[in-house]
Amino acid sequence: MDTTSSLFLPPAGSTIAPEVDALFNFILYTGVILFLIVTLATLWFIIRYRRRARTGTTSGIAHSTPLEIAWTAIPTVLILIVFFWGFKTYIKMNIVPKDALEIKVTGQRWFWTFDYPEGASSTNELVIPVGKPVKLLLSSKDVIHSFFVPDFRVKMDAVPNRYTITWFEATRAGEFNLFCTEYCGKGHSEMIGKVKAVSEREYADWLEAGSRAGEGVPLEEYGVKLYVKKACNTCHTVDGSASVAPTFKGLFGHEVFLTNGTRVPVDENYIRESILNPQAKIVTGFQPVMPTYQGLVKDRELDALIAYIKSLQQ
Amino acid sequence: MASINYLNEPKGIKSWLLTLDHKRIGLLYLFGIMTAFFLGGVFAMLLRLELLSPGKDFFDADTYNQLFTLHGAVMIFLFIIPSIPAILGNFVLPLMIGAKDVAFPRLNLASWYIYVFGSLVALYSIITGAADTGWTFYTPYSTQTGTSVIAMTLGAFILGFSSIFTGLNFIVTIHKLRAPGMTWFNMPLFVWALYATAIIQVLATPVLGITLLLLIIERVAGIGIFDPAMGGDPVLFQHFFWFYSHPAVYIMILPGMGIISELIATFAHKRIFGYKAIAFSSLGIAFAGFLVWGHHMFVSGQSELAAMIFSFLTFFVGIPSGIKVFNWVATLYKGSISFEAPMLYALSFLILFTIGGLTGIFLGALSVDVHLHDTYFVVAHFHYVMMGGTVMAFLGGLHYWWPKMWGRMYNRLWARISVALIFVGFNMTFFTQFILGAKGMPRRYYNYLDQYQPLHGFSSVGSWVMAVGFVIMAVYLIHAIFRGRPAGSNPWGALTLEWTTPSPPLHENFPQTPKLTHGPYDYDTVTAPMT
Amino acid sequence: MSKPASTHVPHILPLKVYLSVAVALLVFTVITVYISTLNFGPFNLVVAMIIAAIKATLVALFFMHLRYDSKLYMIIFVAAVMFLAVFIILTMFDTMARDKIYDVKARPINPMAGMYDSLTVSQPHSVPDTAALHRQLPADTSGKGH
Amino acid sequence: MSHTAEHSSFLAHHFSDAEQQRESAKLGMWIFLLTEILLFGGLFVAYAIYRAWNPDMFHNAHYQLDLRLGTINTIVLITSSLTMALAIRSMQLGNKKGTIRNLILTLALASVFLIIKYFEYSHKIHLGQLPGKFYTFTGIEGNNPHVFFSVYFLMTGLHGIHVTAGMGVIGWILYRTARNHFSTQYYTPIEMTGLYWHLVDLIWIFLFPLFYLIG
Ligand code: HEA
Ligand code: HEA
């Protein structure tokens, strides 16, 4: 339900959002009033006192104690209100309710990995139950990233070698945009995902399915899914165009040139190594930016990815 | 015009390049800094061009990232920080206080050479693969990226010395070289503003120096101060960076505010309202500005305690800023207001800075900043204060003192047309960005979701309107240098000392040491000619 | 502001002052070295800093003539130290208080830099492993643990 | 101007008298010292924070520094400050010989300081107690001992650069004194150099306990 949306803010989707919006609107309205006072007074004066004579002196007034007290005191009161209001909500944003569901969020160039308590995990798609507080334990594997869901009014940096914490509670089901808001390089603007808020039941089902993912699906077909799910698609295309990384199209079976001057054939082992230990062999013309998927892909997933890449040879 | 003045005597390139005259050094700066502004503006137009629609329009992501880094770094380090102090400050400060020159003319010239050298080092990075870190150089990205971060940071490091020397020079000049009778409270407010600015320059810039040095060493040797992979703390880098860079925003705005005080008093032809309040609020802003840097880091992972303290202190900068704004408005009351181009810039400043400053209050409020941080709302905020504030004031000052600098007047009609275009274009470009940002559009995004396209498109169109305004301005200003009609020594009917000497001024400014007969804003007692 | 030209009459300190200041500085140096061998726990730092501050004050007041020169220089000097203090103190409000709400925020995940993997160092440390960390973490992320 | 008659060789045209010029120079110098303090300031902040985070590592690491050499260097630098002050005093009294003698002494003491630092550095380099990724020593307990040496080398290194620069300036002043550029009326450059040199001393007064005397 889009009850709080305005010219400025997107519709609220979390418990904290209305509180943030209230302060935003308070500053907006007082700001508009202050702005009008300044501009209307200016406008009035410049019209009323526009230059008519070419000589002479003007009034010497340069003080007005009541005015000066007013324009010092009133803003002081206003900023104190704004400070305490903002602080109160901020503290709420930082103290996680006891019963919160804890999800570990890892940012790396240029995708998000989410680890759920029951051992499930997902990439670039955070699935959460509506109406239950969710605690995020963020960190990064390379540079600083920042987890931002506009509709939830939540943002927190993911800092390498440290944990940061934030939480939110979604108030309605739906899909919400997730952005990376700390500049992290070439793929910064592609480091976007979705937050899927679903009912508790659907969430439980999803966790179930997650642990059985790919069962009963042909490897190749599963690989197609993983290509998106594991975010290979942020860097590798399958249409033959090279972007950050070499395309998968027609890769298998060819030979590639490495930066160490050698040439290697692309076979199953090479692909496996490329995924698990990407820095070992770097293809010429590309930066060594591919993250290691060691610990992030299971054996069957690896097989599926290899099968998929294999299927892309001409 | 045939008379001997600082422009035509002595002659020759060498006499310019080795000049110790503060006015000539001001013009040398004008040349360098305008080039930088132009470059930064070109980068900006390219940015807006790419953002016209989502996906790839003209450049790839790497180029875009280098472009906004170059745009930000050039605009900040090469343009806006030196702009007002180094050009206008150098030119008019000694004139305003009735001195023959600044205290250390050699140092002044040296700082120009340092400026040029630093700028060249920074721009050299374009050739070697321009840095793509953003102007904030956050670690660990800046220690890892393959682009030439070192050239850019080294450039900024060198430019810091130029800024320090200018500040040092001004403080000493103001303390020691005032003309007889020029007491502290007889000084024009622009001088007060430059004084407050200079204090920040000498206090904060050394920290930028050590920060960039540490960053360079971190990149080379992995010393483990800022790089988490080496046991360092990236958030600490942010503290170091903003300890300089927040005060730096007041290095940008304070001299602008000083100019506005001059413009409003002159063109309202009225005694400035609350002289002392304006003078001391400059110092208040300068001081308080040192205590708030953490408001750039509310979601960086700094402690909640620090966030609270920084948010609290942040708001207190709003009070002296407000005092200034209200005093300027009050000055208009019962004035005799003329609408020359400089005054139009001053009025634009009043409107745009108020918007920019008030949106700073959104950002200073903890909970709201969590939502707005690193979105286009921040981009809009800082363009309103920097472009709408400082640049408007700078252009106003440039138009105000242009006849003094060159002895010739520009075309006043075209000047009004161009300020109108810039004002309209500016608001089209950046007001939209408040909406974009509040809706969640993150900054430093090469690509964006379709839902943001209409606003981005509108913003880009606005930037073209603004660019047209700037091109017109460049044309008539340059035209005025060669073809303008003689301006006379006091074209605006102002009372400060610089208008008592011929335009352009003599080599040592005044025929004899000026004697103060009235204060800078005695429009109620002194009958000055109006235009 | 210009004053009538006058011949400069410097303020010349007696030799005795310089010598006694120097002797005081040397004595304080010996004292601080000696004290560092004793153990006052956390007060070691405090004592060392107090002595250093006394020495610095002596240098500034006498060798640098602050005591006799214009107050303005004193203000500048004190301002420098004050702003440095602001820098340290406000930064420490962050770095020393990150565990105010959650303990886990105060510590690096991996206390040792990666390069120690190739050095044989005298204590154990681990390579970060996201999955493993997730398993062992929840217990100490949920609040202050002291 | 009425004072043109008094314009002497050292008075620049835009000052009205020598006193104004002298005070300007001195004010400028103090502001420069302020920037120096804040330049070092950044490193002091880094020191404070890493020490507060890793008190034990700092404690263990500081045993690798040679307290004896550090103390000697402190004494050397303090003495050089004294000779510098005396050099100015001599000039105030018009005693050119005294100034020259004291400046030479100052230079000599500064060289001693640097030589001792050289031995300290080369010992550390030999052991691999180096900053950042060049660190190869293995005998220190605690987290990231390389950070201690990063900070140590940065701070003492920057200080050392200042000492070296100071020696250059003192040498120049010495030359000018010998060439009779100064008198009881005009000795501002010596005075400025003195201020700078005392600041270098003053910074060492803090570096010494912070690195060598961690209790
Ligand atoms: C000229 C430069 C300039 C100036 C003057 C300011 C002025 C202010 N700025 Fe701004 N700011 C920047 C340049 C500037 N800023 C830049 C460049 C960035 C981004 C850097 C980056 O990340 O790249 C930034 C970012 C920035 C942030 C961080 C946002 C984020 O990244 O999340 C914050 C947060 O507090 C902030 C606040 C303020 C405040 C409170 C003021 C105040 O000084 C404003 C005071 C003025 C007024 C308030 C208006 C006039 C007053 C009245 C009409 C009286 C009534 C007022 C009240 C009732 C309060 N600024
Ligand atoms: C002084 C500071 C300043 C100024 C004036 C500007 C001016 C402009 N900026 Fe800039 N901007 C920054 C400082 C500034 N910017 C900073 C610090 C950033 C952050 C970078 C980062 O993220 O790291 C930024 C980021 C930034 C972004 C966000 C990029 C992103 O996050 O992805 C955008 C996008 O629209 C933008 C646009 C513009 C535009 C259209 C202008 C226009 O106003 C430009 C208009 C100017 C011209 C068209 C030049 C005309 C000049 C002449 C014709 C010369 C005249 C010559 C004589 C008179 C001799 N800027």
Ligand code: CUA
């Ligand atoms: Cu990840 Cu931006």
Ligand SMILES: [Cu+2]
């Ligand atoms: Cu700021």
